[in-house]
Amino acid sequence: MSTMATTERPPTMVSxxxxxxxxxxxxxxxxxxxxxxxxxxxxxGVSRYVTxxxxxxxxxxxxxxxxxxxxxxxxxxxxxxAAAAVLLVIPAYLYxxxxxxxxxxxxxxxxITAVVMCSLFIMVDLGQPARFWHLLPVIGxxxxxxxxxxxxxxxxxxxxxxxxxxxxxxxxxxxxxKEYRLAFIxxxxxxxxxxxxxxxxxxxFLYNGLPSRPFWNASILAPRFLASxxxxxxxxxxxxxxxxxxxxxVEIENKALFKIxxxxxxxxxxxxxxxxxxIFKEFYSGSVHMAPLEYLxxxxxxxxxxxxxxxxxxxxxxxxxxxxxxxxLRERLLFLNVGAVLIVLGVYVEKxxxxxxxxxxxxxxxxxxxxxxxxxxxxxxxxxxxxxxxxFTLMVKFTVPIYTGEIRAGRARVAExxxxxxxxxxxxxxxxxxx
Amino acid sequence: MEKTRVSxxxxxxxxxxxxxxxxxxxxxxxxxxxAFLQKRFREMSEEExxxxxxRLERDAARRWKKEIRISAAxxxxxxxxxxxxxxxxxxxxxxxxxxxxEENNQSRNPQVQWISVLRFRKDEKWSDLEGAERYYEPPAxxxxxxxxxxxxxxxxxxxxxxxxxxxxxTWREPDGIVVVDYNWCIGCRYCMAACPFGARRFxxxxxxxxxxxxxxxxxxxxxxxRPKGVVEKCTLCIHRVRAGRYPACVEACPVGARxxxxxxxxxxxxxxxLDHKRVFRLxxxxxxxxxxxxxxxx
Numbered sequence: 001m002s003t004m005a006t007t008e009r010p011p012t013m014v015s016x017x018x019x020x021x022x023x024x025x026x027x028x029x030x031x032x033x034x035x036x037x038x039x040x041x042x043x044x045g046v047s048r049y050v051t052x053x054x055x056x057x058x059x060x061x062x063x064x065x066x067x068x069x070x071x072x073x074x075x076x077x078x079x080x081x082a083a084a085a086v087l088l089v090i091p092a093y094l095y096x097x098x099x100x101x102x103x104x105x106x107x108x109x110x111x112i113t114a115v116v117m118c119s120l121f122i123m124v125d126l127g128q129p130a131r132f133w134h135l136l137p138v139i140g141x142x143x144x145x146x147x148x149x150x151x152x153x154x155x156x157x158x159x160x161x162x163x164x165x166x167x168x169x170x171x172x173x174x175x176x177x178k179e180y181r182l183a184f185i186x187x188x189x190x191x192x193x194x195x196x197x198x199x200x201x202x203x204x205f206l207y208n209g210l211p212s213r214p215f216w217n218a219s220i221l222a223p224r225f226l227a228s229x230x231x232x233x234x235x236x237x238x239x240x241x242x243x244x245x246x247x248x249x250v251e252i253e254n255k256a257l258f259k260i261x262x263x264x265x266x267x268x269x270x271x272x273x274x275x276x277x278x279i280f281k282e283f284y285s286g287s288v289h290m291a292p293l294e295y296l297x298x299x300x301x302x303x304x305x306x307x308x309x310x311x312x313x314x315x316x317x318x319x320x321x322x323x324x325x326x327x328x329l330r331e332r333l334l335f336l337n338v339g340a341v342l343i344v345l346g347v348y349v350e351k352x353x354x355x356x357x358x359x360x361x362x363x364x365x366x367x368x369x370x371x372x373x374x375x376x377x378x379x380x381x382x383x384x385x386x387x388x389x390x391x392f393t394l395m396v397k398f399t400v401p402i403y404t405g406e407i408r409a410g411r412a413r414v415a416e417x418x419x420x421x422x423x424x425x426x427x428x429x430x431x432x433x434x435x
Numbered sequence: 436m437e438k439t440r441v442s443x444x445x446x447x448x449x450x451x452x453x454x455x456x457x458x459x460x461x462x463x464x465x466x467x468x469x470a471f472l473q474k475r476f477r478e479m480s481e482e483e484x485x486x487x488x489x490r491l492e493r494d495a496a497r498r499w500k501k502e503i504r505i506s507a508a509x510x511x512x513x514x515x516x517x518x519x520x521x522x523x524x525x526x527x528x529x530x531x532x533x534x535x536x537e538e539n540n541q542s543r544n545p546q547v548q549w550i551s552v553l554r555f556r557k558d559e560k561w562s563d564l565e566g567a568e569r570y571y572e573p574p575a576x577x578x579x580x581x582x583x584x585x586x587x588x589x590x591x592x593x594x595x596x597x598x599x600x601x602x603x604x605t606w607r608e609p610d611g612i613v614v615v616d617y618n619w620c621i622g623c624r625y626c627m628a629a630c631p632f633g634a635r636r637f638x639x640x641x642x643x644x645x646x647x648x649x650x651x652x653x654x655x656x657x658x659x660x661r662p663k664g665v666v667e668k669c670t671l672c673i674h675r676v677r678a679g680r681y682p683a684c685v686e687a688c689p690v691g692a693r694x695x696x697x698x699x700x701x702x703x704x705x706x707x708x709l710d711h712k713r714v715f716r717l718x719x720x721x722x723x724x725x726x727x728x729x730x731x732x733x
Contacts, residue, residue, distance in 0.1 A: 056663040057622075058545060058640035067627040067637060127622020127637065127664025130471060134602040134621055141475055141603045141619075149601035149625055211721045212595060212631035288563045365551055365586060365633040366567035 016175040019407045024397045031397075038390040045383010048376050049124060057127055059376045065369035066360040068125070070377045073352035074384070075121040078114045079156070079203045080229030080351055085111035085163055086196035087234045087263060093182075093189050099256035105170050105403065106244060107237055108163040109395045111196075114233075115160040117388040124380055148206040155199045162192050171399060177408045200226045213359045215292035220278050225351070227271035232347035234260050234267075235320075238340040240392075242333070248400045258331050264343065265324035272321065292358040295368075305370045306357060309349050316346035470494075475603065476616045476655060487618075488655065495660055499649045507655045508677045510610035516671055517611075517705040517726045518590060519694030519714070523733040526690055527552055527576045527583030534687030535587075538672060539658035540650050542642030549669040550587045550684065551633060557582055564717070587684075588613060588634040588669035589717060589725035596626035596635060605666070611698075611726055612671050614656035620665040627666060631718050632725075638663045671695075698726065 027035075052059045062069045085107040092101035123129050134140040135153065144150040169185055204222035211217050238260055245252045279297075282290040294300060299307045323329045323339035330336050362368045373381075401407045473487060488505045495503040532550045541547040553567035557580055560566065567584075577583070594613055597605055604619040605626060627635045641663040653659040654674035661667050672682040676695075685693040696703035705728075708714065714728035 056638065056640040060639075063639065064627065064633070064636055067624045122623075125623070127624070127666075128620065128662075131602075131619070131621045134475075134604070134619060141478075143601055143603045146598050147601045147625070149599065149623065153601075207628075210595065210599070210629050212629055288565050291565065359628070362565065363633055364564070364631050365553060365569065366564040367569055367633075 041386035066371040070373035071125040082114040083229040084233035214289035230267035235343035313349035316342040517698040524692035531684035538683035589727040592724035595629035622664040
C-alpha cells in the first residue's frame, strides 16, 4: 500500500488516455459500418421519441389496464444483464480462477452499459421526463424508504459507480504499466457481489410488493429473478467475449468461456427449479390468482397473445440447459454459442414481457386488455439497444489498446503493432499475486 | 411571449439542475421555467400557492378560452369523508360516470373516466371481480339477471398508491381524500400498478374537452385541467365537498344508491349506514382499509 503514491506520473497517464481516445475514432471499414448502423438506429429511435414526447405515451400500446409494457420489460431484463460482471467476479477473485480474472474488466463494462440502458428505458417510459429532477436528492422529494422505486435508483446508481471505479482503476494501473493492486480494490470487489444481488432483489421487490398484482406478489419472485439474471448476463458475456477476441488482440482462453458456461448450467438448473415451484403452486392450488400465469402459458379464452412466445422461450431455455449441462457439448464453441444465444433470447422473453405484461392481465377489475407493443415502442427500444451497443463498443475500443499494452505511459505515444504485449494484466497479476 | 419572473432561488436551482439545454425543446422559445421549477404543492408557502395559482389560471384561461378558478381550499377540521354504495339500488345507468367526467374535466378524447361500473350475472361468482364486464351496452338498464357494481377510488387508509409513489406526488389529505399534484407527478405509473381497484387513470395524450364544456369551478388538487403524461383519480369532487356540497356522482344518481358524509359526525348519513347496515369493502383481504362501503339495502 505504501508504494501507492510514489511512482505515479499523472501526465503520462493522461497522454495514454488521450491516445486511446484518439484510437476510438480509427478502425477498418467494418468498424465504421457498425458505428453507422448503430447511429442510424439511434437516430430513428430519437425521432420516434420526439414524436412520443409531442403526442404523449398514446403512441405506445400501453393503456390504463396494462400501464407498463415493453419499456419496463426491457428495463427488467437489463437489470439482469448487469449481473454479468458479478458472475465473473466470483470465480475470478473468490476462487482465484485466473483465466476469468483477466476478463472481469469486460464484464464490468457490460454491467455499466446495462445500467445506463436501464435508466434510458425508465426515462422513455415517464409521462413527464423533464420532471425527473423531482426524483433527485436535495432538490427533489424522495419518497424514501417507502417507495421501492427510490431504493432501486440507489441500488442501480451505486452499482454503476462501483463498476465504473473498478474499470477506471484497472485502466489507470494498466496505462502506467503497473501491477493491479488487488489490496486496494478488493473491498470494492467483495462489495460488488452483494450489491449485484441487491439490484436484482430490489428490482424484483419493486413488483413483488404489490398485493394488487398476484402474479408478482409471490415470494419466489426475487429468487427467480436472481437465478435468471445469472443465466442471461453470463450467457451474453460468452458471446461478447468471443466478439472481442475475434476483433482485437485481446486473448481470452477457452477455459474461461467453459467455466462461465459451467456456472450458467448451475444457475439454469436453479432457474428451472424455481419456475417449476411457481407453476406447481399456481396450477395445483388453482385459485383465481393463477389467471395471469394461465394467460401467459395457455391463454384466457380467445386471449393468448403471449402463449407462443413463452413456449418458445421455455423451449430455448430447455435446449440451452441441456447443452450447457453436458461438458462435451458446452466445450464445443458452436454448441456453446447456440446455447448462449438461446438463453439470452429465452430469458429476454421470460424476464421481459413475460414477467411484466401478465402482471396486468387480467387487470384489477377483471378486464383483459391484450397488450402488444406498437412499432413506435419497438423502434425506441431498438434505439436504446443501439445506444447501449455503441457505448459498449466505444468503451471496448478505448480499453483494448491499454489492456493489451499497445499504448502505455513512458513509451512514445502509440506503439508499433509488433510491440504488443497481450495479457499485460495477467503478467502483472502474476508478479504481485494476491496482496 | 409571456415574460416569466423567476426568483433568484429558483434560478440557481435551475442552474444547479444543469438542465438548461436538455430541457428546452428545440424551437420552443416560450419554455416555461417557472412551471418547470415549480415546487411540490405541499412544500409551497401560502404566498407561493397564490402565485402559482395565478399563473395556472392564466395558462388555463388561454388554453380553454374560459376563465378558470382554481381553489386551494384546505380540509375542514373534524372531517373525514366516507362513502356508501347501495348495490341493491344501482341500476347500472352510468349517469354517475358521465356526471363525474363533466364535473371533473376529464378528457373526452382519449376518454378518461374515474368511475368504472362493473356488471355481473346474478347467478355467478362476482366478489373477486374476475368475471366483471365493463363494456355492457344494453338497450335499457337494469337488465334482468344482472347487477352492477360501480368502482372508483376506495379511499384507502393504507393506500398502496401513496406508498409506492417515488416523488411523493400523491398523498392523503386530513379529510381522507387521496390527491395528486399534477405538477409534481413524473408519470411513472407505479401507483397504477399498485392500486388494487383500477382507480387511477393516466393521460396517455393531451386531454381534450369541447369548448364551453370545461367546468371553471376547480381545485388545485382536484378537477383543474390536467396536462398529458400525469396520473389522475377521483377526489370525491374535492372542490365541492370542501365547500359543503355533495360529490357530483351522489347528486347524479337517479336511484339514491350513493351515500356520502363525514365519518366523524355521529349524525351523518354515512354513520347511520355503518350502524344499521351490514357493509363490506372490496378486496378486504388486501387490508388497504378502504373508507368506501358497499351494502345491500334489500
